[in-house]
Amino acid sequence: MGSGLDIAKIRKDFPLLETQVYGKDIVYLDNGATTQKPLAVLQALDAYYTGYNSNVHRGVHLLSQQATAAYELSRKKVQAYINAAHDHEVIFTKGTTDSINLIASSFGRKYLNAGDSILISAMEHHSNIVPWQMICEERGAVLKVIPMDENGVLDMDLLPSLLDERVKLVSVTYVSNSLGTVNPVREIIRQAHALNIPVMIDAAQAIQHFPIDVQELDVDFMAFSGHKLYGPTGIGVLYGKEKLLNDLPPYQGGGDMIKTVTFEKTIYNELPYKFEAGTPDISGAIGLGIAIDYVNSLGLSEIQAAEHELVTYALAQLAEVEGIRFIGNAAERSSVVSFLLEGIHPYDLGELLDKQGIAIRTGHHCTEPVMDFFDIPGTCRASFAFYNTKEEIDVLVKGIKRAAAILI
Template sequence: MSGTLNLEAIRKDFPILNTKVYGKQLVYLDNGATTQKPQSVIDAVDRYYQQYNSNVHRGVHLLSQQATEAYEAARKTIASFIHTKHEHEVIFTKGTTDGINLVASCFGRAFLKPGDSILISAMEHHSNIVPWQMICEEKGATVKVIPMDTKGVLQMDALSALLDDSVKLVACTYVSNSLGTVNPVRDIIAQAHAKGIPVLIDAAQAIQHIPVDVQELDVDFMVFSGHKLYGPTGIGALYGKEEWLNKLPPYQGGGDMIKTVTFAKTVYNELPYKFEAGTPDMSGAIGLAAAIDYVQGIGLAAIQQAEQELLQYALKQLSQIEGLRFIGESPERSGVISFLYKNTHPFDVGELLDKQGIAVRTGHHCCQPVMDFLEIPGTARASFAFYNTFEEVDMLVAGIKKAAAMLD
């Protein structure tokens, strides 16, 4: 066990960790897909529905006022967590994918023209590829790619030449969900800004592992999902610099994003409501705020230290398994270990681990271009959270050895 956290107490906060799978104690190592929820988050969502469930904004009755206060307090909590300059720079979304689609659609409609390009990295999740392809196809623009090497490290010496006059925006993941690589986002942002190019950072795999300060990063847009940060599914946030959000047209039309509507013309609402059409996910926002409160109660610096200790221990122990090879060997990494055992299919390894109560993810992890580049069908991926233990790593190692004996 790590000496930096009281894991025994922390694990008691997560009811699902007591679950049995096929009669065995659950070892949950699929945190990159979604994290488990502490009781305080479950209680916050339950309390909303039991005590003050109501639609937000404009309601004169007490329940609506209570719901509105809690919803806007959640926005304030997120703004403080990521250190925004203004609270209205936080836009509630359905998650990371929704946030990227919002920026791609709005930015593309406002600024892309034939011959322009969007620059992404070679290790992006599909949700940071496909939206840009869609808007580029619509606008006659193209998608360009920062290459990576076989260790899963971006080839930064190629960046300067790629940042030509055609590039209107750079969109890059902070931490690769398939390889665990922590990208040099500060360098990417600095080089892009030197040429007047805005940057979007996908922080879906970073926000729960690494302290993030959007003002220190000087990033123009940043997106993340609540469910990867110990909060509910279906909720996330887009951060955008005020100047950029004011430049962009609204993403969707409907209630809450308007000031006035006539059949002749609509005047759009001010930030952040211009981008929040319709009834929002109030319970999700409240649950996300509760998750952030929980994380901050432990301390993200302490979480980062504990997770790095766990990651290094896992890498050391797994490297002793004959026939196992790591996919992605960046010196800067966080949260994820992807691997293959000899020439066996990762699905077979994952299924045999599942029968031992060990949950890992298998497949291409929504990163088909990464797998194609590495000429593999996919990987088995163990992804960690601060509630995981060294003992669980030992169980993973033993589980892989048992699976290997059956596959050989």
């Protein structure tokens, strides 16, 4: 039961996969941190800067019109990719972190008061903890947490008791970056909406792995980054329902987000420009649009099947390694495997894998509370993309065994 993807052919689309480190072919298994970019994306960036680089939404001249058209076309591509009702519900940001900060600031300033609370989960990335902590502190509100069990699964039985009228917003990750857990966001949204509480989803680790339909999910806000979706760094997306976004105050002030400015009063622009102050990442947005085209050309369901096969194979092969302990054993998981070897510090293992040309991530993965929960200094994390192969997983397993022989 394989996917229909021709991986050997696909790998040729990604120039970086041809590279060597320390004289060895790179085995890139750090896709959870960032993905490699297909040639089409790189060519689109080049074409923009060599052919029609110009500022958007301003110039009367042709290049500006071309740049604006390309930038706005990308917005429509994102809209279609997540099935948003309107293209102006797609706000271009710097990335997931920026998107969450935007909502924390604009939503928090408008709706959060002393004694209110924001509800997050025990497996959030620091980006979905710290912005809420900051606004909660500012507004005298409380940050509440949905706990998880030792498998890295949210304790959904406790959710009803955590949802009350003082909760102004729920913000949870769709997929845990350090555990691979896919959270039951649909159920979280259902329960929150029953109490008229809006829900924000951090989709940074989800958007590249399986289809997300924001209307069908009925999610209120959603954040993701372009660079984890085979696009450039520096571009991200905030999706928000039109009505909710219209009701929020702007995040930052500046150019493009205004309709009229006098020293007495500024009238803000409409969506999406109200939230896009200053010159945006034009090339990044265009590159993201091309990345989405690329993903669509492969098909998300094919990608999902290929990655499922990889992670299943990796879990089976890694289970054979002596002393291995998986951190995160959720039944519903993405193509992320976090593990530790008994008696070996993750940093040491990562270091020796690096010298064998194998790129994984080690450390706390910006989820220190998760590490504290498991009482570990960090984990080793291998995260797969569709362009990875079973042969690469074999290299990983061999590399781990070689490193372990030295480290134990």
